[in-house]
Structures are given as structure tokens and as C-alpha cells.
Amino acid sequence: MPGDSEGNAFVSFSTTATGTEIRVRDGVGTHEYTLQTDVPVSLERASPDRFISPVDTAVSFTTSELHLPPDSSVVVRDGHGEHLCQLGPEPREFVRGTYYAEVSPSMKTYVLVPDSAFTGYYRDYDELGTGPSLEFESETRVFLGVRSPHDRPQATITVPDDPSAIATAVSALGSALKEYSCERSWPTLRGHPPAIERGGELHVPDVLEKPDTGVTIALPPTYADVYRVAPLAYYLGADVVTAAGIDPELRLDVGHTEPLRRPGRTLEASVDRLLARCLLLDSLVRIDGYYSFTRYEYDEVAPHLPFYPPELYGESLDAQLMEYLEVPFDVLEPYVPQWPTTAVLRPDPGDVEVVPSLLDPLSRIHVAPADESAGASATGPEHDSNLDSRLFDPTVTAYAGRTPPVGETRLVPAAFENARHQKRNTPSECHLQCFGVDAAAVDAFERIRDTVVASPPDETPTLTTEGLPTRARLRRALAGDADFLHFGGRVTDAGFACTDGVLSPSEVDEVAVSLVSIAGQRDVETLVPLVERGALAGIAHEPASPAEQVGLLAGYLGQTFSLAAAAALGVRTPYRLVGDATTAIAAWQLPIVIDVESVAVDTHRVWYWTEPTDETSLGSILLPTEEFTQQTHSLAGAPAEQSPRVSTDELVEVFEAGFVVRLNGEVYPTSGDLTAETVRRSARRSLDGAPDQP
Incomplete structure (x- = not known):
């Protein structure tokens, strides 16, 4: 009825x-x-x-x-x-x-x-x-x-300031998984973990059903170690238990114990490896499940495995892990997706509330030393990859409670809540606002933007420019409908230098702009209050060539790249990021990079790479349809090498198709300006110092 x-x-x-x-x-x-x-x-x-x-x-x-x-x-x-x-x-x-x-x-x-x-x-x-x-x-x-996309917490867990209580809370985060089979490698089957808040005593709501997957992670009762294993515990639906004096280890109900801290390898590195191993191998085993698409990674990896992936499909999780652990990691490593974010938290209870938001996109979690004076080199992630350094990698490290190193991100928890209310636009719906640039800068901005944003021509963002604003005008603009706002004026510790004085971020009550850009990467902390008041992310970069940099940045954002990827591609002077740097303001086409390595003057290896986004996050597969590709599904974020190798003339045709290309480590926007001779000169420069001549 x-x-x-x-x-x-x-x-x-x-x-x-x-x-x-x-x-x-x-x-x-x-x-x-x-x-x-x-x-x-x-x-x-x-x-x-x-x-x-x-x-x-x-x-x-x-x-x-x-x-x-x-x-x-x-x-x-x-x-x-x-x-x-x-x-x-x-x-x-x-x-x-x-x-x-x-x-x-x-x-x-x-x-x-x-x-x-x-x-x-x-x-x-x-x-x-x-x-x-x-x-x-x-x-x-x-x-x-x-x-349900389950993109928000279903319930809230309360924890006291006690590592063992936080371990119990982390054990319940896997309740958000829709399945505990290998199908959980699909992002749509991984719901947002329950929220965590600090309180006087431990309370796990009855609505959260603690998983029973036959997997336990045991570790000493420290905040640092509980945070470090949280991504793996969530993905595996593992029970996290603590006991003084033990070394971290993975325990399986089949009787196997796997140490997670080894000589020469930290707990963080072991967790990162194991999580990557499970995601990749789960994605191969699931080929016998809901979707049996042909896969690039399956064809490359399966012949080298000690098991036939489809035969593991119906096995228990602990039985699957026993097989996974037998595979040498160097067999898997070239096909592991590039992880978008590694968060570096502090080893205290103050950061526990941000953990569920980090696990929603399956971010890695590392922990800084208790003494922050140890410096950035001591807190950064361990890069454990044998991939060629020339392959595009826009991954970022997000630091809690401190100014990040150059090229990295300041973690602001409010960014995750702000993102839940964001509407993704098509490029033609995106509005880019630029203050404080001269006529020459505007010309360069428009020229580069229109070059970078590929066809169709009516799908380019709207650009509006003004001179330096008054305080009131900038306040209105920050609360307005722009998706990206660049302030080209001077920024100080006090705020934004406008024509009638300085606007302090504390005077801005509401920020509706998604991304904010300023010139002066040392002033990155000025952007933090803007994220706390509604923005998703920001970038502070040196003003050496503002027109070109802002134009490239806006162009890549309009081509659906995240802020982190757009910065990695287009900003050539030092920069720092704030908030959720994986934010993209446009949804229209896949953000694609073609990576090229010349192995001879007229022979080139080509990788096809698509950035993981909130719509195609880790575990998603994508099907390229371009003529030069193998047109086989591959994991989002995993560079898929195309076969056979291509000639220079074939490569120039790829450029004409309007892709972002990294040729021997140098970025070329989708300009179509690269000629065969330009490619050959680049090849000569990269091959053993060959002379740069026709």
C-alpha cells in the first residue's frame, strides 16, 4: 500500500x-x-x-x-x-x-x-x-x-586514554566491511569505519558486530604500535590484543604466527607490505567472484604464484593468508598500487579520533618519534619500492600537529568532515577565482589552462580574475561558489594583505571554497584555519612563476586530478599542502598520466596510470579504451606497462590524443606540441649522456 x-x-x-x-x-x-x-x-x-x-x-x-x-x-x-x-x-x-x-x-x-x-x-x-x-x-x-556507500560512520566508539582500550576499539573498526572474503578488496565493500571519540570509559555500541575472521594482531600496549597496525586490522577484520613485553605478530587460527617486526624492517614497513600484499592478491583471487574481468596484474603475476588464485576464492581468510605469505614480495611489488596517503600521527591519545577517517580510503599510518625535534627525515614513511624512480608518484605524507616538510601535507581532521559535504562538478561547472595577478599573468594562466584541459572545449572551467581585493571582498570570495581560489598577494603570519589592511583567517567565519592557493610556501599555517572553517585543502607555493604555476595547477585540477597530483605535475617551485590533498574538485574523466621511458632513441616503454580518487579508490579496476593501450582492466593507482614498446612516431600520436605525459621524468601537459624530434632529443639526454643533437 x-x-x-x-x-x-x-x-x-x-x-x-x-x-x-x-x-x-x-x-x-x-x-x-x-x-x-x-x-x-x-x-x-x-x-x-x-x-x-x-x-x-x-x-x-x-x-x-x-x-x-x-x-x-x-x-x-x-x-x-x-x-x-x-x-x-x-x-x-x-x-x-x-x-x-x-x-x-x-x-x-x-x-x-x-x-x-x-x-x-x-x-x-x-x-x-x-x-x-x-x-x-x-x-x-x-x-x-x-x-549503502556507507561513506560516514555508522556509530561512535568511546575510548579512554589507554592503548589497550584503543586496541579494542580498533578491533571493532572492521565491522564496517560488507564482506570478509577477498571481495573486500573492492572499495564499495569497505564501509567507513565507526567514529572514535575520547571519553572516560570504553564503550563499543551494540550495533557494531565485531568480526571473527580467524586473524589476531598481538602487540605491546603502546599508542604508536596500535596506530601503526590499524589499517591492516581494519582491512583484515582482525582482533587486536595487547600484552607487555611481546613483539608485534600476526596470529592465524590455523596455528601460524608471523612476526611483524624483523631485523632491518620496522613494524610500519611490515604492515605496509602486508596490507599491499593482501589487497593485490585479494584482487587476483576475486577474479573467480562477482566480476571475472581480464586483468593486467593477473596476467603478469599469476604465473609466478605458488597457487592458482581462483582455487583460493572460497577458502577462509587465515588459509588465504597462509598462501599469500609464501609469495616473495619482489614478485608483487611492481604491481602494487601507489598508496595516495601516508599519515604520520603522534604517539599519544590526541590523534585517535582521526584514525577512522584515515582508514576510510585505506591510508597507511606511521607514527612520529615522541621528540618532534628529530626532524622530518625521522618521521617520513619508508619508501620500499623497486619501481623506476621516473614513474609518476603523487603520493603524499600527511603530518599531524606540525608544519610538513616541503612537498608534503599538514593533516587537518576537519578536512575529512568537510569532504563529506562536497559536490563533485564537471570541469564546465568548476569556477576558478584568481586575485592579484597582472595582465601578463592572466594571459599565461588562460593559455596554459586551455592547453592543459583536454577536449571538448566547452568542458573547461570558468576563470575570473581580479586585482588585490579588499578585506570584505576576500571574505565574500572565501564564502562564495568558487571551487579553487588563488590569492596572489602577500601573506604574513597575521593573514592576507589586502588593499585596505590584513584579513586574519580568524576573521573568516565561513569558507565554502574547496581549494585555496597562496604564494609563499612558508606561510602554509595560514591555510589551516581556512580548512577548519570549511575548505577541503590548500597549497602554499613559492611565487617564482605564479602565472605559469597557477595556470598549470588549475588546468590539472580541471582535468580531474587531485590537488596532490596537480601539484606534483604543475608546481615546479617548493610547496606545502594542507588538509586532504587527495581532494579533486572535478569529476568528468579518469585522471590519466602516460609515463614514458626511452630505451633507445626510437624505442620507448610506456606505462598507463590512473590516479585513485574517491570514486575509484584503492581496489577499483579501470578499463582503458585508448587505441595504444592493451585495453585490459588494471588496478587504479598501479602503473600498467603497455606492450609492445612503441616507436617515436607512435608516441607522438599519443601526445596528440591529449594526455598528460611524463617523458623521461619531465612533465609535458596535454599540449600536442611535442614533435618526434623533441622526443628523440629527450631520449638522447636520458640514455647514458648521449649528445643532444639531431
């Missing part, structure tokens, strides 16, 4: 007064959408076990037409989950059978059509809006299952 409501804490369903609209709401976040039927429907609770992929809750109803949310994509699978097609502009008829329609609006949605024939098509600008529809041969009982 109209008004019926079903669901659980994660997802709820209800019908409107007419009974022909089904509203689906996310109980954890703010997502919502509506489906339309041709007749009034009555919702009945259904078992989530009917679906081949995990769903939080499900309902059934009878209808002859189902109109899905506008602008959704729909993949149709048979009753065994095998991919059949993606609905396109032309109607597609499906003979009687059982099908799953996988829909991608704001929440993962599955429509189970049991024993029926139907037609899938895209309606075009009717009263329901452009979008996909399913039309059944007769009135049919269909099942609707939905999985």
Missing part, C-alpha cells in the same frame, strides 16, 4: 502517496533517489541472500515497468552473474530468464528479474527525465537490493 516502508539502519525504502514512486534513502549518509513504476506497488521485505552481490537490504514488488534514476548506467548480467551488456541508446530485448540489472546511481543498486522477459531502453527527455527503463512482458515480481 502507498506509504509502505521497509529497510534497515543502512538503507530504507518507502512509497509516495501515489504508490508509483519508490524512494530509496541512505540511512548513514545523505544519498537518496527515486524509482518510478507504472502502477501503484506494495513493498515487501526480501532476503538480501537472493542477490549475487552484497546488499544491505532488499524489497520486492510487482510491476510491468520500472524507470530507474536519471543518468544512471545499467549493466545486465545473467542469473549466474555473467556480464551480458551495458544498456545503451538502442533498446535491448532479453528472452525469458533470470537477470540482474546492476544500476549505479548514488547507491549500489541491483534489480533481480526472476524468470521473465523484458526490454531495456533509455527514455529521452520525458516527464521522468532522461534515464534507463525496464519494460517487462507482463506484470512481474521484481526484487530490489541496495547497498
Whole structure:
């Protein structure tokens, strides 16, 4: 009957007064959408076990037409989950059978059509809006299952200032995983961990079901060690226990114990390696699961493994780990995704509340020495990679409670909460605001921006420029609708030097701008209050060539790169970052970098790399469709080498396609200006000091 409501804490369903609209709401976040039927429907609770992929809750109803949310994509699978097609502009008829329609609006949605024939098509600008529809041969009982993106904490754990209590809280963070099989390597099956707050006594809400995966991490009761193992504990759903005088170790119910601190390798390095090992190998084992796509990493790695990955699919987690631990890490290392963020926390209870936000994107966690005077070199992450140093790597290290080293990030916890309210725009919807640049700078800004932002030309961001503002004008701009704001004036410890005085960040009540840029990387702390008041991130860079740098930075941001990647590509003077540097302001196409290493003047190795984003985070796979690629799925963030090697003339065609290219370590924007001779000169310079001549 109209008004019926079903669901659980994660997802709820209800019908409107007419009974022909089904509203689906996310109980954890703010997502919502509506489906339309041709007749009034009555919702009945259904078992989530009917679906081949995990769903939080499900309902059934009878209808002859189902109109899905506008602008959704729909993949149709048979009753065994095998991919059949993606609905396109032309109607597609499906003979009687059982099908799953996988829909991608704001929440993962599955429509189970049991024993029926139907037609899938895209309606075009009717009263329901452009979008996909399913039309059944007769009135049919269909099942609707939905999985929340779970991008916010479901509950809050209270902890006292005690390492053992924090270890108990960390043991409950894995309750956010939708599955404890290798499928958890898919980011959509890893929900946001519960929040943690400091309090007088330990309290873990009953709604959080502590995982039982057969994996335990044992370690001494120190804040530093509990923080260090938190990412691995979350991903494995491990129980974290503490005892004085023991060395950190991984314990499996099958009876195996694996030391996590070895001679010559820190606990941090061991945890980083093990987490990377599990994510990569899980992604190979899951090829026998929900999605059996061909994979670049599978073809490269599987022949060198001591086991056949699909045979491990149904095994217990501890049994899988026993096999994973037998693989030499150097076999896996070239195919591990580049981790976007490593957080460096302080070894005290003050940083415990930021841990769940760091684990949501699966960030690594390291801990600084208790004496901060040890310096940046002592607190940075251990880089454990044999990948060629010329491969693009925009990873950043985020430091809690201190000014970061050059090129790194100041961790500001408020950035994570701000990001939950951010709307990702297309480049044409992005507004870039620049203050305090002269006419020559504006010309360079526009020229470089229009060069960097690839076709179509109507998909470039809007740029507005002004001279140095008054205090009131800058305050209004920071609270305005710009996605990126650059202040080209002088910045001091007191604030922004405007035409009528200095605007202190403490005088700015609200910041709606996503990213803020200033000239003067030593003034990075000025940006911290802006993030605390609403911005997502900021960058402070030396003003040696402001027009070119700001233009490149804005161009790469408009091409959907994160702030960290845009800075790594476009800012050539020292800079520091603040907030969530993995933030991207635009969503339109994949942020792609083509890495090139010349092995001869006319022969080149080529890697295809896509930056992990909040939409394609660690564990996602992507399918390149460009002609020069192998057109095989690969992990987001993992450089995929293309085969065969390409000639100089073939490489110039890649440049003309409008990609960002790193040629022998030097960045070339998508300008199309590179000629074959430019490539050959670069090759000669990089090959054993060969002379730079035609």
C-alpha cells in the first residue's frame, strides 16, 4: 500500500502517496533517489541472500515497468552473474530468464528479474527525465537490493586514554566491511569505519558486530604500535590484543604466527607490505567472484604464484593468508598500487579520533618519534619500492600537529568532515577565482589552462580574475561558489594583505571554497584555519612563476586530478599542502598520466596510470579504451606497462590524443606540441649522456 516502508539502519525504502514512486534513502549518509513504476506497488521485505552481490537490504514488488534514476548506467548480467551488456541508446530485448540489472546511481543498486522477459531502453527527455527503463512482458515480481556507500560512520566508539582500550576499539573498526572474503578488496565493500571519540570509559555500541575472521594482531600496549597496525586490522577484520613485553605478530587460527617486526624492517614497513600484499592478491583471487574481468596484474603475476588464485576464492581468510605469505614480495611489488596517503600521527591519545577517517580510503599510518625535534627525515614513511624512480608518484605524507616538510601535507581532521559535504562538478561547472595577478599573468594562466584541459572545449572551467581585493571582498570570495581560489598577494603570519589592511583567517567565519592557493610556501599555517572553517585543502607555493604555476595547477585540477597530483605535475617551485590533498574538485574523466621511458632513441616503454580518487579508490579496476593501450582492466593507482614498446612516431600520436605525459621524468601537459624530434632529443639526454643533437 502507498506509504509502505521497509529497510534497515543502512538503507530504507518507502512509497509516495501515489504508490508509483519508490524512494530509496541512505540511512548513514545523505544519498537518496527515486524509482518510478507504472502502477501503484506494495513493498515487501526480501532476503538480501537472493542477490549475487552484497546488499544491505532488499524489497520486492510487482510491476510491468520500472524507470530507474536519471543518468544512471545499467549493466545486465545473467542469473549466474555473467556480464551480458551495458544498456545503451538502442533498446535491448532479453528472452525469458533470470537477470540482474546492476544500476549505479548514488547507491549500489541491483534489480533481480526472476524468470521473465523484458526490454531495456533509455527514455529521452520525458516527464521522468532522461534515464534507463525496464519494460517487462507482463506484470512481474521484481526484487530490489541496495547497498549503502556507507561513506560516514555508522556509530561512535568511546575510548579512554589507554592503548589497550584503543586496541579494542580498533578491533571493532572492521565491522564496517560488507564482506570478509577477498571481495573486500573492492572499495564499495569497505564501509567507513565507526567514529572514535575520547571519553572516560570504553564503550563499543551494540550495533557494531565485531568480526571473527580467524586473524589476531598481538602487540605491546603502546599508542604508536596500535596506530601503526590499524589499517591492516581494519582491512583484515582482525582482533587486536595487547600484552607487555611481546613483539608485534600476526596470529592465524590455523596455528601460524608471523612476526611483524624483523631485523632491518620496522613494524610500519611490515604492515605496509602486508596490507599491499593482501589487497593485490585479494584482487587476483576475486577474479573467480562477482566480476571475472581480464586483468593486467593477473596476467603478469599469476604465473609466478605458488597457487592458482581462483582455487583460493572460497577458502577462509587465515588459509588465504597462509598462501599469500609464501609469495616473495619482489614478485608483487611492481604491481602494487601507489598508496595516495601516508599519515604520520603522534604517539599519544590526541590523534585517535582521526584514525577512522584515515582508514576510510585505506591510508597507511606511521607514527612520529615522541621528540618532534628529530626532524622530518625521522618521521617520513619508508619508501620500499623497486619501481623506476621516473614513474609518476603523487603520493603524499600527511603530518599531524606540525608544519610538513616541503612537498608534503599538514593533516587537518576537519578536512575529512568537510569532504563529506562536497559536490563533485564537471570541469564546465568548476569556477576558478584568481586575485592579484597582472595582465601578463592572466594571459599565461588562460593559455596554459586551455592547453592543459583536454577536449571538448566547452568542458573547461570558468576563470575570473581580479586585482588585490579588499578585506570584505576576500571574505565574500572565501564564502562564495568558487571551487579553487588563488590569492596572489602577500601573506604574513597575521593573514592576507589586502588593499585596505590584513584579513586574519580568524576573521573568516565561513569558507565554502574547496581549494585555496597562496604564494609563499612558508606561510602554509595560514591555510589551516581556512580548512577548519570549511575548505577541503590548500597549497602554499613559492611565487617564482605564479602565472605559469597557477595556470598549470588549475588546468590539472580541471582535468580531474587531485590537488596532490596537480601539484606534483604543475608546481615546479617548493610547496606545502594542507588538509586532504587527495581532494579533486572535478569529476568528468579518469585522471590519466602516460609515463614514458626511452630505451633507445626510437624505442620507448610506456606505462598507463590512473590516479585513485574517491570514486575509484584503492581496489577499483579501470578499463582503458585508448587505441595504444592493451585495453585490459588494471588496478587504479598501479602503473600498467603497455606492450609492445612503441616507436617515436607512435608516441607522438599519443601526445596528440591529449594526455598528460611524463617523458623521461619531465612533465609535458596535454599540449600536442611535442614533435618526434623533441622526443628523440629527450631520449638522447636520458640514455647514458648521449649528445643532444639531431
